[in-house]
Structures are given as structure tokens and as C-alpha cells.
Amino acid sequence: MNWLTNFIRPKIKALVRKTDVPENLWDKCPSCTKMIFHRDLEANQRVCPHCGHHLRLKAKRRLELLFDDGTFTCIELPKTATDPLRFRDQKKYSDRLKDARDKTGESDAIVVAHGTIGRLPVVIAAFDFDFMGGSMGIAVGEGLVAAAKLATLQQATLIAIPSSGGARMQEGILSLMQLPRTVIAAEQVKEAGLPFIVILADPTTGGVSASFAMLGDIAIAEPGAVIGFAGARVIEETIREKLPAGFQRSEYLLEHGMVDMVVHRHQLRDTVIRTLKLILQPTPTAEIVPLLKPVADGAAASGPAS
Amino acid sequence: MTHYLDFEKPIAELEGKIEELRRLTSDAGVNIADEVGRLQSKVDKQLRSAYGKLTAWQKVQVARHPERPHFVDYVEALIDEWTPLAGDRLFGEDAALIGGIGRLAGYSCVILGNEKGADTDDRVKRNFGMARPEGYRKAQRLMKLADRFRLPVVALVDTPGAYPGIDAEARGQAEAIARCMEICLAIRVPFVAAVIGEGGSGGAIAIAAANRVLMLEHSIYSVISPEGCASILWRSAEQAKEAAEALRLTAQDLLKLGVIDSIVPEPLGGAHRDRGRTIQAVGEAVARNLRELIGQDGGVLRMRRREKFLEMGRQGL
Numbered sequence: 001m002n003w004l005t006n007f008i009r010p011k012i013k014a015l016v017r018k019t020d021v022p023e024n025l026w027d028k029c030p031s032c033t034k035m036i037f038h039r040d041l042e043a044n045q046r047v048c049p050h051c052g053h054h055l056r057l058k059a060k061r062r063l064e065l066l067f068d069d070g071t072f073t074c075i076e077l078p079k080t081a082t083d084p085l086r087f088r089d090q091k092k093y094s095d096r097l098k099d100a101r102d103k104t105g106e107s108d109a110i111v112v113a114h115g116t117i118g119r120l121p122v123v124i125a126a127f128d129f130d131f132m133g134g135s136m137g138i139a140v141g142e143g144l145v146a147a148a149k150l151a152t153l154q155q156a157t158l159i160a161i162p163s164s165g166g167a168r169m170q171e172g173i174l175s176l177m178q179l180p181r182t183v184i185a186a187e188q189v190k191e192a193g194l195p196f197i198v199i200l201a202d203p204t205t206g207g208v209s210a211s212f213a214m215l216g217d218i219a220i221a222e223p224g225a226v227i228g229f230a231g232a233r234v235i236e237e238t239i240r241e242k243l244p245a246g247f248q249r250s251e252y253l254l255e256h257g258m259v260d261m262v263v264h265r266h267q268l269r270d271t272v273i274r275t276l277k278l279i280l281q282p283t284p285t286a287e288i289v290p291l292l293k294p295v296a297d298g299a300a301a302s303g304p305a306s
Numbered sequence: 307m308t309h310y311l312d313f314e315k316p317i318a319e320l321e322g323k324i325e326e327l328r329r330l331t332s333d334a335g336v337n338i339a340d341e342v343g344r345l346q347s348k349v350d351k352q353l354r355s356a357y358g359k360l361t362a363w364q365k366v367q368v369a370r371h372p373e374r375p376h377f378v379d380y381v382e383a384l385i386d387e388w389t390p391l392a393g394d395r396l397f398g399e400d401a402a403l404i405g406g407i408g409r410l411a412g413y414s415c416v417i418l419g420n421e422k423g424a425d426t427d428d429r430v431k432r433n434f435g436m437a438r439p440e441g442y443r444k445a446q447r448l449m450k451l452a453d454r455f456r457l458p459v460v461a462l463v464d465t466p467g468a469y470p471g472i473d474a475e476a477r478g479q480a481e482a483i484a485r486c487m488e489i490c491l492a493i494r495v496p497f498v499a500a501v502i503g504e505g506g507s508g509g510a511i512a513i514a515a516a517n518r519v520l521m522l523e524h525s526i527y528s529v530i531s532p533e534g535c536a537s538i539l540w541r542s543a544e545q546a547k548e549a550a551e552a553l554r555l556t557a558q559d560l561l562k563l564g565v566i567d568s569i570v571p572e573p574l575g576g577a578h579r580d581r582g583r584t585i586q587a588v589g590e591a592v593a594r595n596l597r598e599l600i601g602q603d604g605g606v607l608r609m610r611r612r613e614k615f616l617e618m619g620r621q622g623l
Contacts, residue, residue, distance in 0.1 A: 089539035138619045167529045172553045176529040180515040180615045183487045209480035210508040229480040230470030
């Protein structure tokens with residue numbers, strides 16, 4: 001305390017009422033390391049205003065950004081066996097689960113919700129990376145199976161948004177079995193004649209990339225997302241070589257024909273709406289009256305053959 | 307026997323003695339049959355006690371034993387008219403994942419499997435059993451072929467995992483595995499898979515989403531190698547032993563967890579001690595399962611396969 005704070009405090013107190021001040025007002029961009037005011041970052045959908053780096057989004061925030069008017073209904077996920085192996089490493093898995101639940105407020109690493117996008121019915125299954133690295137165990141697999149079921153019941157599109165390091169080791173072989181289970185979930189949606197769209201967010205690796213995430217009718221990736229099967233460290237240790245720049249990033253996958261498009265988060269919703277309408281509303285919504293095409297200078301006028 | 311595992315040391319000593327005695331007999335013409343018999347029964351006792359209570363980590367070692375029978379050994383002993391089919395028609399041929407048509411117990415089948423290789427040159431050629439996308443795309447092609455001609459599919463799984471390399475990633479390893487599993491779950495023909503050594507994560511399940519999944523008694527099947535798990539969760543690969551226990555990767559655990567359907571017993575002392583009998587036992591178990599499935603409606607086979615996987619892990623364990 002000094003003379004200045006003592007001196008002006010009464011006036012300031014009168015001006016601003018005491019509010020809950022978040023602890024971290026500033027975030028550091030992990031890419032360009034510049035500081036970003038947290039409100040600016042949120043307003044910009046957690047895309048760095050300096051370098052355009054896409055920071056991770058919480059599952060619920062993703063849903064807000066994609067669904068019409070930011071409104072949606074979450075479904076309660078089926079109860080599943082917790083800690084089936086009674087796994088313990090340096091810490092008990094049950095404790096890790098509890099911590100993750102406290103930290104995120106979610107029951108597991110996936111949130112499933114339904115609503116409309118561009119007034120079309122859509123079910124979204126979005127991963128929460130903050131929940132144990134978005135890892136896929138029984139509960140996550142069950143979430144995807146439930147999402148697929150809901151989509152077929154509602155004749156809705158299924159959008160999956162993985163953000164996951166892969167299978168959840170602490171559930172051992174049962175986490176590996178989520179690969180075929182989620183593949184079946186994706187198949188059920190496709191077989192019902194409904195679109196299955198995957199929005200690959202950072203990161204999509206391991207067992208998650210090697211299952212439903214690579215089976216979308218349309219695969220959209222967020223810029224700069226790490227997408228691949230094996231982790232970079234494992235590859236480096238295996239081949240004892242440095243990895244090329246940009247390896248396993250969205251743009252690399254686009255170049256190698258593994259995704260349809262890389263879309264900036266700000267354009268994601270519009271892209272999804274346009275794509276869905278192209279797929280689901282193939283006939284014109286109103287009669288189209290053809291406009292006369294402007295004829296280039298010197299070219300012979302050739303009207304539409306009718 | 308040339309390769310002994312750490313826990314087989316007492317057995318190695320006894321067998322060394324037997325060898326020595328046998329050499330003496332041939333040199334001096336002394337009858338030591340009684341002594342050899344006595345030692346042999348000791349060996350059997352040791353084997354019974356060691357193999358009766360193998361720890362998870364010991365099973366990992368047995369499953370990876372270099373003399374354990376591999377895919378090509380099974381094909382040679384069990385498959386008549388073996389006709390290997392090569393290539394994915396997209397990029398290349400992958401020697402780490404072999405496929406073809408042949409007759410098993412008289413039934414014409416598509417047979418797929420990982421091959422780790424028999425000696426150093428072969429291991430390099432087979433990339434130590436780690437398939438690239440081409441392997442999984444070849445498997446897709448052959449499963450579709452099986453589906454078209456109503457041939458059952460048999461897959462023998464033995465891989466440390468799918469290959470983690472730049473080329474594999476560039477050509478879509480994740481997609482190749484996902485699509486392979488999709489086709490496993492789509493085909494309308496009987497499908498039996500058997501884990502004969504190592505069932506390494508995505509690289510294994512890619513060809514093992516079958517109607518019936520069998521495992522050899524001392525084989526393993528896991529979401530991650532114990533070494534990989536230890537280096538992530540314990541931050542040191544030294545803890546692989548603990549990780550192996552925690553992961554519950556043995557055939558016995560997997561049967562309890564409802565992930566596999568049955569266990570094929572191995573001869574005393576593991577598959578590597580009696581390769582012929584092991585191969586016959588696997589052949590008989592696969593044939594038995596095939597006979598139960600052949601004749602069932604294709605749509606039903608496919609539906610039951612999917613239901614089986616959807617039910618996994620749902621029951622309280």
C-alpha cells in the first residue's frame with residue numbers, strides 16, 4: 001500500500017463494484033507466444049488474433065459455436081463400468097477420473113448434444129481434451145454409439161469432433177475395443193442414409209484417428225491440428241530421423257489426400273451448413289429463373305440451348 | 307532349444323545337463339537312461355510350475371519368443387493349395403501382412419496374418435511384423451474378395467503394432483486401419499481370428515474384429531505395449547513389468563473381460579517347445595469355429611459380429 005492507493009481508493013471503489021476477477025486475464029499463444037487478453041481470445045473463438053493459431057476449445061463451447069443460436073440439448077450418457085481393470089500406475093485411475101471430473105465438470109471426455117444447424121437436425125459428439133487428454137475409453141465409445149443411435153432416431157446428421165490423444169490406456173484392451181465399436185456407430189449412421197461429418201480438431205491421434213475419425217463422409221480439419229496414427233515421439237524413436245516440418249498437421253493431411261478441407265474456425269459453421277444443404281437438399285428450394293449470361297466482346301451470341 | 311527366457315534358467319541348466327549326459331553316452335557307451343529320465347522329469351516339473359503361473363510380463367516374453375511358430379509356419383502346416391495374393395492395387399505390396407486363399411480342413415478360405423519373420427533378413431523384409439497402410443489395404447481387398455465369393459475369413463494375429471513411420475503416416479496409416487476394421491465388420495461371411503503371439507493395438511484389431519476371436523494360452527493382446535505404457539504413465543520403460551500386470555493383457559484376463567471367445571491351450575513349456583502341436587491345436591480350434599459359422603446367413607453373421615462388439619464392456623465387470 002502506498003500513498004497513491006490510499007489516496008484514490010474511495011473514488012475507485014465507488015466507480016467499480018467488486019466483481020469476480022478471473023485469475024488468468026491473459027493467455028499466451030502456444031504458437032507465437034504473444035499474450036492475448038482472455039476476453040479477446042474468447043471473442044475470437046480461441047483463435048490467436050496475432051498468428052491465427054487455433055487453440056483448443058472446450059466441448060460445450062464448440063457446441064455453442066456450431067448449433068443455431070448457440071442452443072442445444074445435451075443427452076445424458078449411458079452409465080458404464082468405471083475403472084473395469086482397477087488400474088493403477090503411479091496414481092489410481094479412479095482418482096485420475098475424479099480429478100478430471102472436478103476439473104472439467106463433465107462426466108467423461110465426450111459431450112453429446114442435439115439441435116439444429118442451418119435448421120437441419122444435427123447430433124454432435126464433441127471431445128473434451130481437458131478430460132484426460134480426450135482419451136477414449138468405454139464411456140467415450142458408448143457416447144459415440146449413443147450419438148449414432150440418436151442421429152438415426154432423429155434422422156439427423158452426425159457430426160463427430162475428436163480432440164484426443166487416442167485410446168485410454170487405463171482401460172486396457174477395453175479401450176482398444178472402442179475402435180470397432182465406434183466404427184460400427186459411424187456405419188449405422190451411414191447405412192441409415194444420413195451424413196457423417198468429422199471435424200478433426202487438435203489433436204486426433206492413435207486409436208481415435210484409427211477408427212471413426214477417419215471414416216467421415218466429409219472430413220474437415222481445423223488449421224494446424226495434429227492428426228495421425230503414431231505419436232511424433234514414437235516415430236522419431238523408431239526411425240531415428242527428424243520429422244519434416246508440418247508433419248501430421250492438417251495442411252499435411254490435405255496435401256496427402258487424407259482430409260477434404262482445412263477450414264478456419266470462423267468459417268466452420270457456414271461450411272457445415274453449406275455442405276449439409278448441398279448433400280441433403282439437392283433440388284432447388286424455389287424455381288430457378290436463368291439469368292442471361294453476359295456475352296464477351298466479339299464472341300458469337302449463343303443462348304442456352306432450349 | 308537355443309533361446310531361453312530369463313525365468314527358464316533352471317530349465318536351461320537341467321537341459322544342459324541332459325545334453326552333456328547324452329554326449330557322454332555316445333562317447334563312452336555307458337547307459338545313463340535312468341539318469342536322463344530322472345532329469346527329464348525334473349525339467350517337466352520345472353516347466354509345469356513355471357508355466358503354470360506365468361506372470362503377465364513372462365507371458366509377454368513367451369508371446370514374443372523368437373522360436374514361437376509364426377504365420378508362415380501355420381500356413382505351411384495347415385493350409386492346402388495355399389495361393390498367396392499380393393498387393394493393395396494402390397501403392398505396393400507389404401510383406402508384413404500376408405494374405406491369400408487356401409484350404410483349411412477342406413474349406414476354401416481367405417487367410418490373413420501378420421508375419422514377423424524367421425531370421426534377420428526375413429525380419430527386415432517383414433518389417434518385424436509391423437504393417438504399413440498397404441498391408442491393411444491389401445487385407446481390405448482380400449476381405450472384399452471373400453465377401454464376393456462367400457469364402458470364410460481366417461486371420462492370424464501376431465504383430466507388435468502397425469508401423470510408426472513417416473511413409474506410413476503420409477499414406478494414411480490411421481485411415482487404412484479404420485477402413486480395414488470397417489470391412490471386418492461389414493463382410494457377410496464367417497470370420498474367425500486367432501491371436502497367436504502378440505496382438506499389438508490398432509495394428510491387431512484392424513484384422514481381428516471377427517465373429518470368433520481366439521487366443522493361444524500364452525499370447526497377449528493389448529491397447530499399447532507394456533514398454534510404451536510404462537514410458538507414458540510411469541515415465542520410464544523400466545516399469546514395463548508393472549505396466550504388463552496393470553494392462554491385463556493375458557488371454558486369461560481377456561476371456562474374463564469378455565473380449566475373446568476362447569483360449570487354445572499350448573503344450574507344456576509354451577508354443578516354442580512343440581511348434582507342431584501348437585499349430586495343430588490352433589488349426590483344430592479355428593476349423594471347429596468355422597464349422598459352427600459356415601452355413602449361417604451372411605446378414606446374421608454380420609449382425610451378430612456387430613452386436614458382439616457393441617455389447618463388449620457394457621456388462622458390469
